Each structure stands twice: as structure tokens, then as C-alpha cells.
Amino acid sequence: MSIIEQNEMDKMAVQNLKETTVKRSQSQNQKAFDILKNRAYKKGVERRKQEMKADSLGYVIFKNSDFKKSEFVNALQRLQDFDTISPRELKVETYKKLFDLPKQAFNEKWMKKEDFSLYNYNFYKEKLDKDSLASHPEISRRIEKLKKIFTELKTSAEPEKASETFTALKKTARMEILPNYFHSEDYGLGIYASMQFLQDGEEEKYYKGWLGKCFAKIYEARKNYNLNRYLDRIEPKNQSESYQQFLNFMWNLTLDDIKNIADFYQTGYPIKES
Template sequence: MTKKLIVLGYFLCSMITIAQTYKPVDTADYIQRKAFLKNFEGNNEVTVKRLKSQYSGKTGTELSKIYKEFGTDFEKQVKNKDFIFKSEFEASIHSMIQRLKKNNPKVPQDLKILIAKDNTPNAYCLADGTFVINMGLYSWLNNEEQIAAVIAHELGHKIEEHSLKTFLKIIQQDELDKVVVDNIKSTTTSRSHSQNQKAFDILKNRVYKKGVERRQSEMQADSLGYAIFKNSDFKKAEFVNALQRLQDFDTISPRALKVETYKKLFNLPQQAFNEKWMKKEDFSLYNYNFYKEKLNKDSLASHPEISRRIEMLKKTFAELKTPADPEKPTDLFVALKKTARMEILPNYFHSEDYGLGIYTAMQFLQDEEEEKYYKSWLGKCFSKIYEARKNYNLNRYLDRIEPKNQSESYQQFLNFMWNLSLDEIKNIADFYQANETLAKVN
């Protein structure tokens, strides 16, 4: 959820005007989904058989199990309409990949494209050549060149088979750990602090080693990805510009919600605003420094700091040392960027992040953006929150307060939401849903 919150930082920093008659992207693509699933299932079976024959014994068995489980999980995501087919996004990505294939024979020729209804700026490539692009890349990056840079980086992972290598190392490490654990048991007659410490040291060393290997993979994917990128007809400096934009994703914070925004949105004709809703839980007596960190977070990080990645690229490729302003986006990119922005609420709703959907809608409404559109989503999300509260499963859709990991603004929002009674939530939901119905009639 923390990453999802960070996404808001950029989305809410600028105003983009779109007609209030905007309709969410249509996911009534049953025929395309059915065809994709049929091909994916067949391709995954071929991959599993190939790995089982390529790696004998337990390694082959474990690998085939991993890829079978992954395939099953991915198919569920497709059936859940987590992806969209035959869209302008797909055409845009296909055009970029065609450009990346120029002078790059290592780039797989059978890449298939899927656009994910996900607001985080990310992409990944599957074993069968399915390339997944999150819609959030269009909201976050500045132009097609930067999206192509992200794709090139992921192609670096694909060409080097980093995922497969990671799985192989995990299987190998599991076997080594079992031997060490058996040795600990045989040399210790009773369960003691010493035995527990030895076991923890095994875990710690394994996690640290995994972190180092994954950071090395990221650096390698950067170098190979840039080599692919510069061999094509993209502007070289945009590879670094893309990384700098992704660094913003890790550091930027969303603007705070004002108390006046709560009062404006929730002082209703049938339910006056109650100051008690804004009461905060006091965490000042909690001593969060009492327990020392047993694992070093820097050693656990799977992605090295982007500043280090940029530094390494500039050190390796001299032409990247000279900074350049971002290229001007095409009209198609601008249109897709606007669409991606308007899909933020539908995407959160689809992923059942109803609490975050309310928080996001309030941010947009505070900026006076598309009032009718975002008020309608406010009503939809509150309606789902009401159902969850009534069924005693609100924790599934609304975060608990974590002072160390959340901004002051988001903590205030969560206090507000948890302070509302069941009837008060229903009144808010009914009000905004009634307004949506009235707006449609008019």
C-alpha cells in the first residue's frame, strides 16, 4: 500500500482537463482474453516441459512446479480483467518494441503485449514472451522515449533470464540450508539461544545474499537495456531521464488534505460535519525504537538506489554524462497520459483499494478537478466501504494506522475513516450516489 500512496505524489501535482463525460476503459474483451489464455496456457506448458527436460532430478521438478503455479496465478489475473486488450496503449507499446528490435537481434521476436490496470509505473516480461506494461507508466513518465527505456531495461532482464537464474539459486540454497539446519540440530542437544541464533544467522545471510544478487541483476539489466536502447533510434539521454523520473516515484510525497476539504465534502444536508471525526489516535507514548533492527534494510533492498544506477551508467557510457531536457511527447502520448490519469480511480476500484480510492478522489476534488467524475467515484467507494464495515471485514479495504510508514495526511485520513460509524458511512455513500443519479438525469 505504501507504493500505491507514493503514486499519488505525482498524479496530484498538475491539472489536466478532460470532459466530465469520460467513460472508463472498456474491459468487455472476452474474445481477446479467451484467445490469450488459450495461447498462454499452451506456451506455459511448453516452458514447463522444456525446463523439466533441461534440468534433471529435483531441480527440474521444483522449477516446473514454480512455473505451473505462476501460470495458474497469472491466468486468474487475466480472468479477473486485470489487463486490457486491443487498446491504443497496446498499439503505442507495439510501435516502441518494433523500434527497439532495430539492430538488436537478441530482442525476442514473439513478444506479446498486455496493459495492466495498475497505477504503479512498472513493467515486466514473462517466460513465454508476454510483456506487461502498467498503465501507471503513462501517468508518471514524460514521453514515449522514457517508456521505451523502461521496456529496454525489462528486456535486459528477459535476455539474461534473471528470473530463471533466481529460481535456480533459490532451489539450490534451499538444499544447502537444509544441510546446515540438520548440522545445527545434530550438534545441539537442546533448543537454546545459541541454536536459535545460528538458525537466524542462516536466514540473515541468505536474505542478504539474495539482496546482493538482485541488485547486481538490476545493474546488469540497466547496462544491457541501455545498449538495446541506444542501438535503436531513441534519444540516448532519455534512458537516464526515465530513471530520474522513477527516482521521483521513490521520493515524492503527495500534498496534504486540508481540514477544509473534509468539511466541504462531508458537511451534508442530512448529516452535519462532526469535529469528532477528525480526532487522532495518540501514538506519542509508543516507543518504536525499543526493538533494534535485526536485518539491515539497505542489504535487503532488491533495487539499488536509482542515483547509484544512474552513476554507474554514466561511468560506463560516456555519452550519458551530458544531461538533456526531456523530449516533447507526441499527441498520442499526451492523449494516453490523460486516459491513464482518468483511469486512476477505476483502477483502484477494480483492485478493491476502496479506502485509497476515497483518499485519491478527495485529493482531486481538493484541486477542483472534474468534480462530477470524482464525486461519483467517492460515492462508489464509500458504498463498498459501507458493505465491508457491515460485514466486519473493513480491514481488507482500509489500512490501519502505521505512524512510521505513513504521511501525516494519510494518517489523518485513516483516523477520519475509522471514526465514522456504520450509519454515517451509509449516509455519505447515499448522498454521493444520489447526486450521481441526479447528474445522469440532468
């Protein structure tokens, strides 16, 4: 059945519901929801099929280039590695190192986690399955499909060593992550990313400067009672342990705590406005 035909059937089903003279019941509400759900699921299936076809077409073009064929799969595997906010974990030692300041000692209470153990998630069962709604198949399935179609991809190979030019571009791109977070007003994610870069020992002065700028914006938001716009709330089912710990830390800070951190890093590690 084509998408157009399915759309017409959905329209007819919705129209029939509208024309029902009986008072809307729970059963009717469920029927309306089922139409929405089935429509969303079928579109998800179609989009995932299209993505699979796009992978195949992309590889046909790629294999006629000068690149090694195995690099196509290697690139997909790299996407899988970074299919979350960040795969890196923030250590407790990193918090203590960054936020034990001369005028404000590190407070262990900042690391206290909210207790979700008594929360009954089954009470709020999701009405829509996320996997069924996904527009892209899992990367592992995409790779598996490609290897079935193109047998030469079954032979794995180590990734090519990056050229000096690519390495330089990669560093430039990485250093644009914080400005991008800042200008898109994702200040919470900017702090999280800065802490990760600092934990890895990258460009300390640069990332400490951005840490200060993001904390200054968090301070303004907290003071104006609109912090929810810039800092996520904790969602235990959808966030990594590391990110949940970070959010607990951020929400545990008082207004004065935030200001002291912002002042320390902005004064000691100024970043010019772009």
C-alpha cells in the same frame, strides 16, 4: 561463491541444527535466524546487481532507438518521483470541502489523530534491515551508476514535450486508476486517490462518483466487521503524514457517517457498473 554453492552451505547448516540433540535454546534459535537473514541479504545483493545490469542492457538497446539518450535518465527520475503511494498531500480544506454535506455537517473530531508519541519503537527493533532485503537499488544509485558507465548521460536535458497522442493516452490511463483500485478491492486507497484528484480539480463528476462507490464498499465492510481487509491500519514509521491523517479520518467515521457520505456521492454522481 555462486547461489547454488551458497544454497548447499545453508542446507548443511540447517541440517546440523536439526541433528543437534541438545534441547533447543535461544542460542540455537538465533543461529537458525542468522542463516535465514544471511541468505535473504545475499539474495538481495545479487538481485540488486542484476537490476544494475538490466539498467545498462536496457540503455544499450534504448540508445539505438530514435529517442534522445537523456530521456532514459528522465524516465528513471520520474519513477523516483512516484516511488510511494502518492507524493501529493491532502489538505485539511479538501476534507472540509468534500465532507461538509447538506444532511451531515463536517465534524472536526473526524480529523483527530491517534497519539503515538509515547510508543517506544526501540522496543520492537526490526530484525531484518529493509534496505538489505530490497530487490531493487535506490533509483538515485541506479542513475549514478549509469552515468559512470555511459558518460554521455552526464549531460542533463529537459524532458521531451509529450505529443497529443501520448497526452490522450496519459489521461485515459489516469482515469483507469480508480476502476483498478475498485476491482482489486483497495477501497481505502481508492478514496484517498479520489480525494487527491478532486483536490487537483480533475474530472470532478467522475471522481466524486468513484468516491461514492468506494465509500459504499467501506460501509459494507464496516457493517460486516471486516474493514481491515480494505483499509490500512496506521503505521507511523512507514506512512506519510498525509496518509496517516487520511487513515485517522477514515477510522474515526461512524457507520452512519460512512453511509451518509456513500449515499450522497452515489446519488449525486452515479457511476455505471463496468
